[in-house]
Amino acid sequence: MGGVCCRPEPIDFDGDVNLFHFVLLRSVGKGAFGKVRVVQHKQTRELYALKYINKAKCVKMKAVANIIQERRLLEEIDHAFVVNMRYAFQDDENCFFVLDLMLGGDLRFHLERLGSLSEDVVRFYVAELSTAISFLHEKKIIHRDLKPDNILLDEKGHAHLTDFNIAVHYSDRRLLTGVAGSMAYMAPEVLAKKGYTYTIDWWSLGVCAYELLFGRRPFRGKTNSDLTHSIARDQLKFPEDADKKCSREGLLCLKGLLERDTTRRLGCRAPPGEGIKDLQGHSWFAGLDWDALERKELTPIFQPDQKKANFDATHELEELLLEDNPLKARKRNPNQDISTLSPEMRQLEEQFTSYDFKKMMRRSYYPQNQQQIMTTMTATSSMGLAPSRPETPADSVSVIGGRKTEEYSPMPAVPMNRLGRTDSYQ
Template identity: 75%
Template sequence: MGALCCKPEAIDFDGEVNLFHFVLLRSVGKGAFGKVRVVQHKQTKEIYALKYINKAKCVKMKAVANIIQERRLLEEIDHPFVVNLRYAFQDDENCFFVLDLMLGGDLRFHLERQGSISEAAVRLWIAEVSSALAFLHDKKIVHRDLKPDNILLDEGGHAHITDLNIAVHYSDRRLLTGVAGSMAYMAPEVLNKKGYTFTIDWWSLGVCAYELIFGRRPFRGKTNSDLSHAIVRDPLKFPEDADMKCSKEGISFLLGLLERDPTKRLGCRRDRFSDVQRHPWFASIDWDTLDEKSVTPPYIPDPKKANFDATHELEELLLEDNPLKARKRNPNQDVNTLSKEMQQMEEQFTTYDFKAMQRRSYYPQNHTVSTVTATSSSRPGTPGTPAPDTYQVRSDDAYAPPPPPPLPMTPMGGSKEKFDNVPTALCESAKPRVKSRRI
């Protein structure tokens, strides 16, 4: 008798999204309890960033509420300068976020590679991030962890905010009090513990802009206590060669953002975002067309280079005992036997599919929909992950554009995976994996 051929099991693309819908490519990031990989959707061939978080580690680090909150906030957001959520789902081991892929890397990576960045490039990035912040603040969302690590570039050099892990809704009636974020970028009102709202994001933006232009942060200290004292009390100083790296208008802009009194801070006064837009430093910015990304940025990442730390891929290949792969859920699992935190994730980290949401928005409520898929705006970079100095939130803090017309769905042919339109640098993990030992 001849040997039987193992035919791959058919994938149900009409059912709920899961990891079987994606091809796993390179590992490009690692955080405190989550990792980031590049993936390609097997049906649409679109590439995304997959952020996955181990549930057990999440429970151990008491971050369950943060993960669920990030999942809920991302569903409210769709903006040209935000790393937007496209899919969310879970299996027995991990929670998954499928996000816009940013091929240009994060600003921390470029800052460390270059030392400092030209004022022209920083001006455009700050304008784009300002637009995203204004959008979040209109939604009553404060990011709370804005820093170069959490600003990603797409392949065209445009900036996007990512990582809403400690973002929260705020209210003008009840101020937030939790000490959350990365200390070097915290506003004085966070450290003073007198309560705050959206104003802290504009301070953090000022620290980012200062660091990108001058290659150093405006306030420093050898210990957390020294750093906190510097942020709250030390005068703002500029390097001796500041006039060679930054214009007078740029200095004025930095002074406006790094104003300790939030009622006088740029972006926080009566006119809020309009105040930022009118600043002389942005005289060359066309705010009416900024969101269209029609302007060519002064700095564009080299597409021939991997704009991320390549050691993440090496660690995944050599040191990971339990490499990521698609696994079916245990049908016999009794949710009642799980811990309270695990039950919370099971119930509240719900599945999200942006194409299904588009279809529901596009068609009338009682309209019969055939099997279709919609085009999406793939804003190609990798999502950032929390840095070691990130402070977790305390427990007391607890514009969608019209969808495009749907197009007929093109089924995949054959049993072999196809990697259409995927840069070669992202496909390393698609190669056969050699079994290796921990070293």
């Protein structure tokens, strides 16, 4: 008699989404308690970025509320210039986000490689990102960590905002006071601790634009105290050769975004959610077809090199050589009694709910449908995935409540012809 053939169980694509629905490809990012992989949906063949977060490490680092907050905010968002969530689910060990795959790398990568970008390129990015920022503010969401590391390019060169780990809802009636984000990009009103709302994102956009144009940030300091003082007090200055790199209109736009008076700051002189109108009327964007831009019909000026992998290849090497518990699809324990779990693990089980963008409508948890997150949300460090340079005071991060967790940027920028299969499922 012949041996019995072990055939894999059929995949139920009509049921709840799970890791069996995906083929695992390259490992392209690493954080304190999670990683990022490129994955392919087995039924649709679509490529995505899979961000997965180890539950036990998440609990240990007191980041449960952050993960649930990010999960809920991403369910609200669907925009052309945002890295959108497509699926969310969990197994017994990990929580999973399946996100839009960006093949062009993040702007930190390109800035370090090129030193600076041309005015036309930066103006294009500012225009695209301003539509995303205005969209978020319309939904009463502040990103709070806008920086080149969190701006990803698709394969054509369009800019997308990512990493909503410390994003929050805001209210016009109650100012936020928590200090969170990357200090070099924080607005003066954040560091002053007197309260802030959506105005801070426009300041951060100005810092990003300045850095992309001139290869340096507008406010600097050797220590956190020096940096805080510079952001709060120093006069905005441009490099001596600024007029050779940027037009007068562009410099005026930077001055408008980096205005300390929030009532005069560019993007803040219109009602929340309408800041895009403020930029549309600025002379720097004269002649720009904003409708075509929002439909992604304009050709980006800078296009990433698709022959190169725009990420640190050591992530994949570490996965192959050092990972003692490599990621693979596992069935959930059907006999698990969540009442025996710790409060934090039970919170993840109950509040990190599944999402499938093809089967479910996007919804808001705020304000009418807001479910309370049991644990007070802590601040996060904002290191992104495996920073490629040593941390400096300008890159240092403020923390709320003395606790520090780590964020993740879904930055799997991998050319299609470089996708290497590292795991397989039938």
